[in-house]
Amino acid sequence: MNSRPPPRRTDPRRASVLVIVLWKCFGLAALALTFAHAMGLELRSAAARSGNAAARAAAEGGMRYAAWVLTQQATAGQVPRDTDYEAEALPVGEATFWLIGRDPDADAPDTPFYGLIDEASKLNLNTASQAMLEALPNMTPDFAAAILDWRDSDAEPRPQGAEDETYSRLTPARRAKNGPFETVEELRLVHGATLELLYGEDTNLNGILDPNEDDGDLSPPHDDGNGVLRRGLIDYLTVHSAQPNRRSDGSRRIDVTANATRPRLFQLLNQRLGEARAAEIIRTIEGRPLTSVAELLVRARLSPAEFARVQTDLANAGTATTRGLVNVNTAPEAVLACLPGIGSDGARQMVAYRLAHPDELTSIAWLTQVLPPEAILQAGPSITGESYQFLADIEAVGPHGQGRCRLRTIFDLSSGTPRIVLRQDVTRFGRASAEDPVTVRRVSGL
Ligand SMILES: [Ca+2]
Numbered sequence: 001m002n003s004r005p006p007p008r009r010t011d012p013r014r015a016s017v018l019v020i021v022l023w024k025c026f027g028l029a030a031l032a033l034t035f036a037h038a039m040g041l042e043l044r045s046a047a048a049r050s051g052n053a054a055a056r057a058a059a060e061g062g063m064r065y066a067a068w069v070l071t072q073q074a075t076a077g078q079v080p081r082d083t084d085y086e087a088e089a090l091p092v093g094e095a096t097f098w099l100i101g102r103d104p105d106a107d108a109p110d111t112p113f114y115g116l117i118d119e120a121s122k123l124n125l126n127t128a129s130q131a132m133l134e135a136l137p138n139m140t141p142d143f144a145a146a147i148l149d150w151r152d153s154d155a156e157p158r159p160q161g162a163e164d165e166t167y168s169r170l171t172p173a174r175r176a177k178n179g180p181f182e183t184v185e186e187l188r189l190v191h192g193a194t195l196e197l198l199y200g201e202d203t204n205l206n207g208i209l210d211p212n213e214d215d216g217d218l219s220p221p222h223d224d225g226n227g228v229l230r231r232g233l234i235d236y237l238t239v240h241s242a243q244p245n246r247r248s249d250g251s252r253r254i255d256v257t258a259n260a261t262r263p264r265l266f267q268l269l270n271q272r273l274g275e276a277r278a279a280e281i282i283r284t285i286e287g288r289p290l291t292s293v294a295e296l297l298v299r300a301r302l303s304p305a306e307f308a309r310v311q312t313d314l315a316n317a318g319t320a321t322t323r324g325l326v327n328v329n330t331a332p333e334a335v336l337a338c339l340p341g342i343g344s345d346g347a348r349q350m351v352a353y354r355l356a357h358p359d360e361l362t363s364i365a366w367l368t369q370v371l372p373p374e375a376i377l378q379a380g381p382s383i384t385g386e387s388y389q390f391l392a393d394i395e396a397v398g399p400h401g402q403g404r405c406r407l408r409t410i411f412d413l414s415s416g417t418p419r420i421v422l423r424q425d426v427t428r429f430g431r432a433s434a435e436d437p438v439t440v441r442r443v444s445g446l
């Protein structure tokens with residue numbers, strides 16, 4: 001007889017209990033994993049939210065800092081020198097901010113430039129002539145004509161221009177404004193505007209060539225990959241530049257273009273430069289009306305020291321404000337080249353002179369060293385050495401590089417204290433400052 005015990009049979013009830021337990025374990029593990037993943041996501045988005053909040057707070061702090069710099073250094077039309085204030089990787093708590101600027105002496109630099117941007121370094125959309133606008137890089141004659149038709153009060157299209165008739169054919173149909181521009185972004189409504197024309201290859205509006213702006217179609221935007229930044233028109237244009245024609249005692253400046261003010265002009269010259277010199281200057285300019293303060297500088301052969309003693313008492317007009325004067329000390333070569341009488345050769349020479357003589361850039365007196373008298377007379381009514389409106393383009397990054405915020409604020413100092421006239425959140429434009437704030441802190445020991 002076979003005494004071997006019968007083979008053991010698994011109890012089917014025990015097996016199904018095991019399966020159920022295994023499934024439960026698997027279910028619990030899956031639940032735990034899902035929960036952990038959700039928690040991770042929640043933590044990450046909470047970190048991003050708090051990073052964004054910290055970055056926004058830092059950008060707001062940056063705005064106050066910019067107002068403080070302007071109050072201290074932009075008095076009586078002076079432009080703060082970028083060597084006199086910090087503008088790069090400034091800490092606010094654990095966040096960091098930058099003032100995204102433009103190098104006035106390099107049109108397409110490859111390294112970022114930090115600082116405040118002078119609005120008088122740009123052409124004013126509301127006062128520039130058609131010829132001045134046409135001289136801007138990448139501007140087309142049609143678009144320049146459409147800009148003038150948009151802002152002029154009549155409904156008569158100029159050659160190549162656009163008035164109601166053109167706008168009524170567009171989708172959606174609209175009408176020409178027939179009034180001044182209120183922002184430069186309003187250009188997007190003008191017939192012929194394209195994003196490429198307005199922003200060029202510089203889609204993050206930082207004035208330098210970023211890798212994605214020089215790789216063709218590998219990543220947006222579309223660019224020509226030629227190693228050179230094609231800047232958009234918006235970078236060269238403003239609606240804000242306006243100089244108050246007020247003297248330091250609050251009275252109206254002397255309008256040099258009016259013959260009726262000659263006695264006041266003589267009185268001023270007499271007081272500041274002495275009677276003999278005043279009489280000599282008045283004799284030189286007698287008989288012909290002046291067209292600008294620059295013409296007085298040239299015709300009377302004022303020395304820079306003499307000019308410095310009278311310049312803030314003189315104006316090109318009898319109005320309370322002169323809009324759209326371009327500051328020759330801060331305008332980039334592309335803008336200088338648009339000014340009457342200057343052209344591209346004159347603009348190049350001016351930038352070279354500015355680089356070699358940074359200490360002379362407190363008025364327009366240095367122009368006599370660079371430009372022929374005739375060029376200064378032609379440019380005279382369009383130029384100044386003073387600035388009263390500044391753009392603070394602030395980018396802030398939160399703690400550990402988490403979160404980002406970019407605010408652009410225009411300050412107007414024509415009343416003596418900084419007044420905010422425009423504020424835009426342009427965080428959507430993408431990262432503008434180059435450095436990683438964590439690296440900056442490590443290197444600078446902040
Ligand atoms: Ca019109």
Ligand SMILES: [Ca+2]
Nearest residue numbers: 202206208210
């Ligand atoms: Ca760029």
Ligand SMILES: [Ca+2]
Nearest residue numbers: 212216219221
């Ligand atoms: Ca690209």
Ligand SMILES: [Ca+2]
Nearest residue numbers: 224226228230
């Ligand atoms: Ca390019």
